[in-house]
Amino acid sequence: MAGETETARTGRSDPFERVRRRLPDPLSVGSVLAVLAAWQLLSLSFPPYRFPGLVGLAENVGTVLAGTGEFDPVLNYGVTLGRVLVGFVVSFALAAVWGFSMGLRPAAEDYLGAPLFTLLTVPSVVWAFLGVLWFGLTEHLVPVFVVVLVVFPYMAVNLWEGLGAVDDRLVEMARAFDASPVETWRHVYLPQLLPTLFATTRLGLAVAWKLSLIAEVFGAATGVGVVVKYHFENFDTGLVIAWAVPVMALMFGVEWLLGRAERRASRWRPEGSVGTEVAPE
Amino acid sequence: MTALLEGEDLTVRFETDDGPLTVFEGLDVQVEPGEFLTVMGPSGCGKTTVLNALAGLVPLERGTVRYDGEAIEPGEFSYGYVFQEPRLLDWRTVAENLAFALRGAGVPEAERGSRIETWLDRVGLADEADSYPRELSGGMRQRVGVARALAVDPEVLLMDEPFSSLDDVTGRGLRRDLLELWGETGKEILFVTHDLREAVTLSDRVLFMDAEGAFFDEAEIPHDRPRDFDDPALGETERRLAERFFAELG
Amino acid sequence: MRRWLRVLVTLLAFLLAWQAGALVLGPELLPSPARVAARLAEVLAGTGPRDRGALYHLGRSFARVAVVTVLGLALSTALGLAMGVDDRAERVVAVWLPLWMTVPTLVVVLVSMVLLDFSEWAVVAGVTFVATPFATANVWEGARAVDPALLEMARAFDVGRWDVLREVYLPATLPQVLGSVRYLLGMVWKVVVLAETFGLDEGLGAMFRFWFNQGDVTAILAYLSLFVVVMVALQYGFGAVSDRLLAWQG
Numbered sequence: 094m095a096g097e098t099e100t101a102r103t104g105r106s107d108p109f110e111r112v113r114r115r116l117p118d119p120l121s122v123g124s125v126l127a128v129l130a131a132w133q134l135l136s137l138s139f140p141p142y143r144f145p146g147l148v149g150l151a152e153n154v155g156t157v158l159a160g161t162g163e164f165d166p167v168l169n170y171g172v173t174l175g176r177v178l179v180g181f182v183v184s185f186a187l188a189a190v191w192g193f194s195m196g197l198r199p200a201a202e203d204y205l206g207a208p209l210f211t212l213l214t215v216p217s218v219v220w221a222f223l224g225v226l227w228f229g230l231t232e233h234l235v236p237v238f239v240v241v242l243v244v245f246p247y248m249a250v251n252l253w254e255g256l257g258a259v260d261d262r263l264v265e266m267a268r269a270f271d272a273s274p275v276e277t278w279r280h281v282y283l284p285q286l287l288p289t290l291f292a293t294t295r296l297g298l299a300v301a302w303k304l305s306l307i308a309e310v311f312g313a314a315t316g317v318g319v320v321v322k323y324h325f326e327n328f329d330t331g332l333v334i335a336w337a338v339p340v341m342a343l344m345f346g347v348e349w350l351l352g353r354a355e356r357r358a359s360r361w362r363p364e365g366s367v368g369t370e371v372a373p374e
Numbered sequence: 375m376t377a378l379l380e381g382e383d384l385t386v387r388f389e390t391d392d393g394p395l396t397v398f399e400g401l402d403v404q405v406e407p408g409e410f411l412t413v414m415g416p417s418g419c420g421k422t423t424v425l426n427a428l429a430g431l432v433p434l435e436r437g438t439v440r441y442d443g444e445a446i447e448p449g450e451f452s453y454g455y456v457f458q459e460p461r462l463l464d465w466r467t468v469a470e471n472l473a474f475a476l477r478g479a480g481v482p483e484a485e486r487g488s489r490i491e492t493w494l495d496r497v498g499l500a501d502e503a504d505s506y507p508r509e510l511s512g513g514m515r516q517r518v519g520v521a522r523a524l525a526v527d528p529e530v531l532l533m534d535e536p537f538s539s540l541d542d543v544t545g546r547g548l549r550r551d552l553l554e555l556w557g558e559t560g561k562e563i564l565f566v567t568h569d570l571r572e573a574v575t576l577s578d579r580v581l582f583m584d585a586e587g588a589f590f591d592e593a594e595i596p597h598d599r600p601r602d603f604d605d606p607a608l609g610e611t612e613r614r615l616a617e618r619f620f621a622e623l624g
Numbered sequence: 625m626r627r628w629l630r631v632l633v634t635l636l637a638f639l640l641a642w643q644a645g646a647l648v649l650g651p652e653l654l655p656s657p658a659r660v661a662a663r664l665a666e667v668l669a670g671t672g673p674r675d676r677g678a679l680y681h682l683g684r685s686f687a688r689v690a691v692v693t694v695l696g697l698a699l700s701t702a703l704g705l706a707m708g709v710d711d712r713a714e715r716v717v718a719v720w721l722p723l724w725m726t727v728p729t730l731v732v733v734l735v736s737m738v739l740l741d742f743s744e745w746a747v748v749a750g751v752t753f754v755a756t757p758f759a760t761a762n763v764w765e766g767a768r769a770v771d772p773a774l775l776e777m778a779r780a781f782d783v784g785r786w787d788v789l790r791e792v793y794l795p796a797t798l799p800q801v802l803g804s805v806r807y808l809l810g811m812v813w814k815v816v817v818l819a820e821t822f823g824l825d826e827g828l829g830a831m832f833r834f835w836f837n838q839g840d841v842t843a844i845l846a847y848l849s850l851f852v853v854v855m856v857a858l859q860y861g862f863g864a865v866s867d868r869l870l871a872w873q874g
Contacts, residue, residue, distance in 0.1 A: 108768060124716040125720075128720060203631060208634060334731060341726050457777060477787055
């Protein structure tokens with residue numbers, strides 16, 4: 094009864110849930126406006142091609158998307174997206190195998206964990222450099238190579254930690270009631286792993302995007318990273334930002350969708366700790 | 375010196391996802407100076423909320439609180455709270471936990487040390503001043519909670535089922551110690567429990583609360599102090615009261 | 625002990641695989657561990673470009689990392705705690721946090737380098753911007769998870785705001801803050817190296833870029849080994865410190 098529990102410990106759900114429920118909320122709206130105003134103010138200290146005001150930024154983005162600039166958006170975004178997806182899928186497969194293997198046995202943890210944590214220390218640019226020196230400037234191999242090498246360790250660690258969420262007592266219970274492996278997998282393991290799988294996917298995609306851009310700067314001839322590099326070399330940071338905006342919008346949209354699915358999958362959890370954001374370089 | 379603590383027309387309501395929930399409405403309660411008063415009721419009836427309302431931890435929708443005849447803001451009187459769980463800061467030593475409350479009570483630094491020493495000694499934890507809560511048993515942690523509440527030198531003690539989570543042996547020991555301390559310090563105690571035996575053994579007077587948050591009965595416990603837990607007379611009183619109590623609750 | 629043995633085994637297995645690969649692919653593509661080690665020795669001794677040794681560049685990078693980590697930690701702890709403690713702060717910041725986390729690292733770094741003229745500040749500002757939101761989310765999560773029962777206890781004893789912050793929130797969020805530091809330590813290094821790759825002459829990133837332009841795989845691998853060793857040592861050392869600080873958790 095609520096009366097006896099005024100120290101109400103509500104189920105700890107996703108931190109953004111509370112914020113979401115309150116929007117639109119004057120403080121949040123004010124905050125948004127304040128930041129936009131700050132951007133505008135800041136843009137006054139720089140020439141427009143360096144740091145555009147809000148209008149200039151919108152115009153640039155328009156130019157980029159309409160393809161009236163120097164680079165074809167369909168080609169470049171498409172190519173980058175393709176690499177991200179391929180890289181992600183390969184990473185997921187690798188991470189699943191690796192992460193679950195680690196979870197199977199404490200010994201495996203030590204054997205398999207060390208390489209993972211070591212891989213996590215390597216900067217993506219180094220992989221990009223090595224990739225180019227090893228494979229040459231092939232079209233897709235280097236970016237995908239970089240993405241996989243950086244993303245799969247993150248995902249593997251995430252999955253491995255998520256395995257801890259599976260309640261062994263329930264597995265034992267399933268055995269006590271002679272549940273088949275398929276049944277156990279479907280009703281005991283999967284529901285408990287689903288939130289982790291979603292969280293890992295979100296994480297992997299987010300990292301993959303950012304990595305792809307970095308990899309493309311040194312290791313490809315087409316792609317958003319290449320475009321950004323070109324504009325960077327001309328000190329046209331206004332366009333650099335403009336090319337990034339659609340990427341952010343896309344990432345945001347996908348993360349939001351996945352976040353919803355993840356929350357739905359976590360609903361049964363009393364203290365649903367929906368994957369803490371981690372990320373990347 | 376302790377004084378009369380009164381609550382008049384106390385009403386507490388919460389907003390929940392399913393609509394407003396009335397914990398209790400129009401409740402009157404008086405704690406006589408130096409009295410050991412217990413509120414007894416089933417789990418979830420709102421008895422803890424009575425304590426929290428008087429202490430100002432939970433907002434009153436309606437009602438007045440008075441201390442020594444004067445109307446006050448809830449919580450604006452001298453009290454120490456003992457919770458059901460110890461609620462100690464795990465990352466601080468026992469002594470630091472007491473200091474935490476002493477600072478809140480505005481006790482000057484020079485005085486804190488001696489108070490901590492005195493009260494830890496009184497509850498039998500003189501050697502544990504520098505221990506961390508994790509190193510103590512459940513009973514010991516509760517004793518720290520009691521020491522903390524007493525160290526701020528309050529006139530009133532608010533106690534929310536402080537012994538309900540302890541085993542029989544430990545609980546007994548603590549109840550006996552509590553009565554001793556009460557005898558020595560003459561504080562006023564408002565005690566909450568769901569255990570009739572405990573209520574009969576400890577209190578001067580018991581208020582019975584039903585599941586809807588209303589007081590439906592009251593009983594004086596006339597037995598002399600010091601009281602012996604195993605006194606058959608107490609058992610007899612308990613039986614009689616149990617009949618009255620459970621008759622009402624069905 | 626067992627653990628170390630396993631790690632050692634993995635390391636040996638790795639070195640063997642490397643050696644095998646080197647034999648197959650040849651020194652141009654994959655220099656053997658021995659060659660890389662030799663190169664590393666050279667590079668440490670100081671025969672790099674502009675006559676600066678690897679340690680010098682390591683130092684430059686380290687200095688930048690240190691500044692960013694301190695700044696990022698201060699910012700994220702302040703923001704995260706504020707968000708956890710105060711509802712209003714939460715509403716103001718939370719609306720931006722997801723967006724902040726989504727900004728592509730490359731873009732932040734490139735824009736920062738250009739706008740701040742490839743200076744030290746360009747690196748610091750850019751990397752801090754990238755790292756802070758994640759650390760903030762961590763601390764925020766921790767601050768939200770502070771036991772409300774403890775906060776109520778603090779209210780019951782009239783404990784002041786700053787005392788509550790210092791004695792309850794800060795220690796309770798220490799694991800998250802330390803987690804943030806650990807996370808920052810790992811991530812900041814990599815982003816600093818990224819930033820240094822673009823137009824700086826000093827620092828590990830600059831070295832990577834230089835040797836890439838020379839097509840020298842051996843040099844890159846040598847610097848990479850140095851980098852990895854430093855990182856692993858840092859993480860391990862930090863882990864030890866962290867465990868000590870969290871000793872009260874038992």
